Amino acid sequence: MSWLTDVDDEDDDKYADYEARNRPNPKGNRARTKIRPEHTDAVTGRVFTVDRGRYSVIVGEGTPEEHAALASRASELRKQPIVTGDYVDLVGDTSGDEGTLTRIVRIQPRTTVLRRSADDSDEVERIIVANADQMLIVVAAANPEPRPRLVDRYLVAAFDAGLTPILCITKTDLADPTEFLANFAGLDITVVRSGVGAMPTAEIAALLEGHTTVAVGHSGVGKSTLVNALVPDANRAIGRVNSVTGRGRHTSSSTISYRVGSGWVVDTPGVRSFGLGHVNTENILRAFTDLAVIAEDCPRGCTHLPDAPDCAMNERVAAGELGDSGRLRLDSFQRLLASLT
Known part of the structure; x- marks a missing residue:
C-alpha cells in the first residue's frame, strides 16, 4: 500500500505553486458595502400626498421658489412608511419639471404621529398623518346622526398624539346640536357651528392659520364639502347619505394636504370606526x-x-x-x- 503515499507526494509537488483562478463577481467586481452616502446636498421637501408608491412633495416651502415635485423612495427606505406630512430629504432632479422624478433618501424626525388601528384588538397601527398639531373633528348634527362615542375616540387619538382638537358641527339647519354637545361640556374644546346652508369657512380658516390640521369625520358629515369651501380648487368628491341606512358613502380615498393661508389642512378618507389598539390606556x-x-x-x-x-x-x-x-x-x-x- 506504499504506492498510495508516493502518489500523494508527487501530486503535492505538482500542484504546490498552483494558484486558483478567482471567479468574476456576476454583479460586478466592486465589493458590496453597507456604508450609505451621507447625501449632504439633499434638499428638504414636504410630502403632501401618496399615490401607489409615488410621493408628491413641496420643495422650497415658504419661499418664492416653492413648487411641487414627484418622488420615489430609496431602496434602503423600503420598510419605512412615508406618509402625508412627512418632511423628507431629496436628491436628484428636484425641479418638478414634467417627466422628472426625485428620490427620497431620508425621513426627518417627526414631531407628532396620528395613528389608528383597524379595531381595538389590532396591534398593527396605521399612520394617518405626520407632523400635524391640530385635529379638526367634523360632525353632522343630523343625516347621519352624530356619534358621541366616535368623537370620544378621535379625542383620545388626538391627545395621545399631542394634537389640539377642534370640533366643527355641520348641518345645524337639520337639527339642534345642543344635546349632542352636552357630551363634551367638561372639555375645553373650540366648537364651530355651520350656519344655515353655509359652512363656517372664515372661522375655520382663521383657526388653521400657521397650523397643520388633520380633518377627520364619519362618512357623509360634510368634511370634503368643508375642504372644498376652504380650498376651492381641491375638487374633493362629495358623498351622499343613504336614506335607508343613514350611512355616508366613502368618497375621499386618499389623504392629501392643501394650503390654507399660512397653514395646511389634511383631508382624510371618511371612516365609520377608529381603532385605538395602539394607544396606551x-x-x-x-x-x-x-x-x-x-x-x-x-x-x-x-x-x-x-x-x-x-x-x-x-x-x-x-x-x-x-x-x-x-x-x-x-x-x-x-x-x-x-x-x-
Whole structure:
C-alpha cells in the first residue's frame, strides 16, 4: 500500500505553486458595502400626498421658489412608511419639471404621529398623518346622526398624539346640536357651528392659520364639502347619505394636504370606526380633562372602571355632583377603557 503515499507526494509537488483562478463577481467586481452616502446636498421637501408608491412633495416651502415635485423612495427606505406630512430629504432632479422624478433618501424626525388601528384588538397601527398639531373633528348634527362615542375616540387619538382638537358641527339647519354637545361640556374644546346652508369657512380658516390640521369625520358629515369651501380648487368628491341606512358613502380615498393661508389642512378618507389598539390606556384620561382632575383623588392603582372600589369619579357621579353631562362623560370614558383592557 506504499504506492498510495508516493502518489500523494508527487501530486503535492505538482500542484504546490498552483494558484486558483478567482471567479468574476456576476454583479460586478466592486465589493458590496453597507456604508450609505451621507447625501449632504439633499434638499428638504414636504410630502403632501401618496399615490401607489409615488410621493408628491413641496420643495422650497415658504419661499418664492416653492413648487411641487414627484418622488420615489430609496431602496434602503423600503420598510419605512412615508406618509402625508412627512418632511423628507431629496436628491436628484428636484425641479418638478414634467417627466422628472426625485428620490427620497431620508425621513426627518417627526414631531407628532396620528395613528389608528383597524379595531381595538389590532396591534398593527396605521399612520394617518405626520407632523400635524391640530385635529379638526367634523360632525353632522343630523343625516347621519352624530356619534358621541366616535368623537370620544378621535379625542383620545388626538391627545395621545399631542394634537389640539377642534370640533366643527355641520348641518345645524337639520337639527339642534345642543344635546349632542352636552357630551363634551367638561372639555375645553373650540366648537364651530355651520350656519344655515353655509359652512363656517372664515372661522375655520382663521383657526388653521400657521397650523397643520388633520380633518377627520364619519362618512357623509360634510368634511370634503368643508375642504372644498376652504380650498376651492381641491375638487374633493362629495358623498351622499343613504336614506335607508343613514350611512355616508366613502368618497375621499386618499389623504392629501392643501394650503390654507399660512397653514395646511389634511383631508382624510371618511371612516365609520377608529381603532385605538395602539394607544396606551394611561393616556386616555388626557382626553377627559374634567375627569382627570377628579381622578387625582382616586386610590393608587385605581382602574376607574364601574366596579373600581373607592373610585372618586364613580362616587361623585353616584352622588349626582357631576350632573347628567358628567355621567355621560364618565360612561364614555369607561366604555373606552373597557374596550382596550
